[in-house]
Amino acid sequence: MQDVSSLVTQAREGRPRAVARLISLVEGAAPQLREVMAALAPLTGNAYVVGLTGSPGVGKSTSTSALVTAYRRQGKRVGVLAVDPSSPFSGGALLGDRVRMSDHASDPGVYIRSMATRGHLGGLAWSAPQAIRVLDAAGCDVILVETVGVGQSEVEIASQADTSVVLLAPGMGDGIQAAKAGILEIGDVYVVNKADRDGADATARELNHMLSLGESRGPGDWRPPIVKTVAARGEGVDEVVEALEKHRAWMEEHGVLAERRLARASQEVETIAVTALRRRIGDLHGDRRLSALAERIVAGELDPYEAADSLIEGLKES
Amino acid sequence: MQDVSSLVTQAREGRPRAVARLISLVEGAAPQLREVMAALAPLTGNAYVVGLTGSPGVGKSTSTSALVTAYRRQGKRVGVLAVDPSSPFSGGALLGDRVRMSDHASDPGVYIRSMATRGHLGGLAWSAPQAIRVLDAAGCDVILVETVGVGQSEVEIASQADTSVVLLAPGMGDGIQAAKAGILEIGDVYVVNKADRDGADATARELNHMLSLGESRGPGDWRPPIVKTVAARGEGVDEVVEALEKHRAWMEEHGVLAERRLARASQEVETIAVTALRRRIGDLHGDRRLSALAERIVAGELDPYEAADSLIEGLKES
Numbered sequence: 278m279q280d281v282s283s284l285v286t287q288a289r290e291g292r293p294r295a296v297a298r299l300i301s302l303v304e305g306a307a308p309q310l311r312e313v314m315a316a317l318a319p320l321t322g323n324a325y326v327v328g329l330t331g332s333p334g335v336g337k338s339t340s341t342s343a344l345v346t347a348y349r350r351q352g353k354r355v356g357v358l359a360v361d362p363s364s365p366f367s368g369g370a371l372l373g374d375r376v377r378m379s380d381h382a383s384d385p386g387v388y389i390r391s392m393a394t395r396g397h398l399g400g401l402a403w404s405a406p407q408a409i410r411v412l413d414a415a416g417c418d419v420i421l422v423e424t425v426g427v428g429q430s431e432v433e434i435a436s437q438a439d440t441s442v443v444l445l446a447p448g449m450g451d452g453i454q455a456a457k458a459g460i461l462e463i464g465d466v467y468v469v470n471k472a473d474r475d476g477a478d479a480t481a482r483e484l485n486h487m488l489s490l491g492e493s494r495g496p497g498d499w500r501p502p503i504v505k506t507v508a509a510r511g512e513g514v515d516e517v518v519e520a521l522e523k524h525r526a527w528m529e530e531h532g533v534l535a536e537r538r539l540a541r542a543s544q545e546v547e548t549i550a551v552t553a554l555r556r557r558i559g560d561l562h563g564d565r566r567l568s569a570l571a572e573r574i575v576a577g578e579l580d581p582y583e584a585a586d587s588l589i590e591g592l593k594e595s
Numbered sequence: 596m597q598d599v600s601s602l603v604t605q606a607r608e609g610r611p612r613a614v615a616r617l618i619s620l621v622e623g624a625a626p627q628l629r630e631v632m633a634a635l636a637p638l639t640g641n642a643y644v645v646g647l648t649g650s651p652g653v654g655k656s657t658s659t660s661a662l663v664t665a666y667r668r669q670g671k672r673v674g675v676l677a678v679d680p681s682s683p684f685s686g687g688a689l690l691g692d693r694v695r696m697s698d699h700a701s702d703p704g705v706y707i708r709s710m711a712t713r714g715h716l717g718g719l720a721w722s723a724p725q726a727i728r729v730l731d732a733a734g735c736d737v738i739l740v741e742t743v744g745v746g747q748s749e750v751e752i753a754s755q756a757d758t759s760v761v762l763l764a765p766g767m768g769d770g771i772q773a774a775k776a777g778i779l780e781i782g783d784v785y786v787v788n789k790a791d792r793d794g795a796d797a798t799a800r801e802l803n804h805m806l807s808l809g810e811s812r813g814p815g816d817w818r819p820p821i822v823k824t825v826a827a828r829g830e831g832v833d834e835v836v837e838a839l840e841k842h843r844a845w846m847e848e849h850g851v852l853a854e855r856r857l858a859r860a861s862q863e864v865e866t867i868a869v870t871a872l873r874r875r876i877g878d879l880h881g882d883r884r885l886s887a888l889a890e891r892i893v894a895g896e897l898d899p900y901e902a903a904d905s906l907i908e909g910l911k912e913s
Binding site: 310311314315317318319320321322406535538539540542543545546547549550551553554555558567568570571572574575576577578579580581582583584585588589 | 628629632633635636637638639640724853856857858860861863864865867868869871872873876885886888889890892893894895896897898899900901902903906907
């Protein structure tokens with residue numbers, strides 16, 4: 278077992294195995310977790326975190342891969358976190374990712390990680406931010422977080438990005454789906470991918486219409502742009518990068534970047550604290566204290582609320 | 596606003612509006628919640644709680660209604676809690692319940708309640724046990740808890756019953772579905788409903804086979820029976836009641852009933868405690884303490900774990 282500080286040093290030198298090891302340590306809540314987090318803290322805060330979300334089939338992985346290529350041309354170090362909560366047994370999406378991402382497999386300036394774990398400790402909402410911290414501390418200039426835009430926890434992960442990109446494709450009824458999933462509220466940049474297909478203009482128009490409906494923007498406010506791409510051929514990808522850079526500049530100018538990062542940090546602390554408390558309470562299972570309370574409830578001597586109070590009091594003493 | 600003790604008295608007299616009011620108070624986490632729970636505690640522990648679960652279409656509501664009729668013939672007071680987590684907008688299932696349950700609408704010995712709320716406080720896992728307590732304290736001899744056997748939280752609710760009934764119907768591929776959903780581990784009694792249809796015997800055989808596969812029972816162990824019913828015509832329902840009574844007698848003889856109720860009470864306390872702690876942490880949002888921690892994290896001066904420790908310390912002082 279290597280010590281944490283040498284792992285961190287190697288990760289900053291761009292050694293992929295050191296990055297992988299650090300992510301495994303934070304994901305798995307290893308005994309060294311706290312040491313790792315403490316070592317990373319002063320090294321974080323430099324990466325620009327971009328979330329990419331959209332329904333299956335819109336071309337998220339292809340778009341992510343094309344963005345990696347574009348950022349690499351600028352000489353930037355790029356981290357990719359592909360969050361797919363679907364069962365590891367279904368596997369299809371992950372396999373697809375790996376195939377497309379293999380373009381970058383030999384590039385030391387790119388680090389790619391898939392996360393498919395769910396229901397593990399606090400779940401993805403808990404582990405994704407920790408993995409982002411590792412990639413940030415390892416010196417990534419840009420971190421692309423790719424999520425399937427369906428569940429609540431995926432939307433939460435998207436909200437942890439500095440900038441959120443929502444992807445759509447023509448002819449998938451995405452407009453309505455987007456509205457349903459509340460995706461119209463989270464996008465800073467919208468991409469209509471597969472723009473060489475029929476219906477791309479209609480999708481962009483519909484999206485533009487829906488965005489203008491929900492709108493009550495002031496003069497300095499951000500108006501999410503809609504960019505058309507054919508990611509598989511790299512078309513429109515530079516325009517996406519440009520839109521991202523504009524959004525970043527706008528956020529810096531208006532203090533929004535700092536605001537978002539503060540909100541993210543608050544959220545992170547809260548999730549860790551709730552997970553820790555939940556685990557402490559879980560540890561009391563089989564403990565004499567909880568059984569004694571349960572016995573008194575069954576006997577009708579105590580109601581569950583009084584019992585919960587007493588359990589919480591017990592935590593304070595522990 | 597009536598006072599809590601008179602509501603409880605009226606509920607015990609079988610007044611449905613008092614029962615409804617008490618359930619609303621506990622569901623909605625009203626200010627009187629703790630007073631209600633304290634008043635109910637000494638009155639609970641008498642009801643026999645039966646969970647009914649199964650995929651949509653197996654005839655859960657019809658079976659529940661038929662069981663109500665059977666228990667009413669024995670002169671027992673019956674409570675029904677129909678837990679349907681599907682959106683209130685879909686409505687179909689609930690409407691169906693109401694129609695079938697209307698047979699019992701004018702019977703003062705029956706109380707029927709639908710719960711369709713989800714994501715509210717601790718969700719169904721939180722509110723269903725409280726509603727069961729109200730029905731128990733109101734003097735119900737039997738409480739039938741009907742859930743859709745799909746999600747994790749529905750399985751959890753089923754686990755709060757003294758006896759769990761799993762319903763299947765022929766020709767729905769239920770066998771495989773049941774195995775998938777882990778339903779084969781939770782059933783104390785299995786019912787193959789719609790037994791007048793083709794394939795009922797095959798379904799019962801397949802189920803019997805699957806149950807024997809997973810089996811490593813000792814001589815005194817409970818062997819879940821399989822009962823065939825045509826609930827819509829009341830056929831086989833007395834046999835279900837008989838199987839339930841046998842299971843109850845077996846549980847009492849072997850100390851299993853007390854064990855299950857203790858486990859249920861522990862689970863209940865734990866859920867309430869975690870919900871309370873989560874809310875207390877949530878209350879700190881916008882609080883100076885959490886913002887100060889978040890600022891130090893963004894500045895790289897503190898890692899989120901140290902911050903969470905400090906947040907938990909803060910809770911202890913509050």
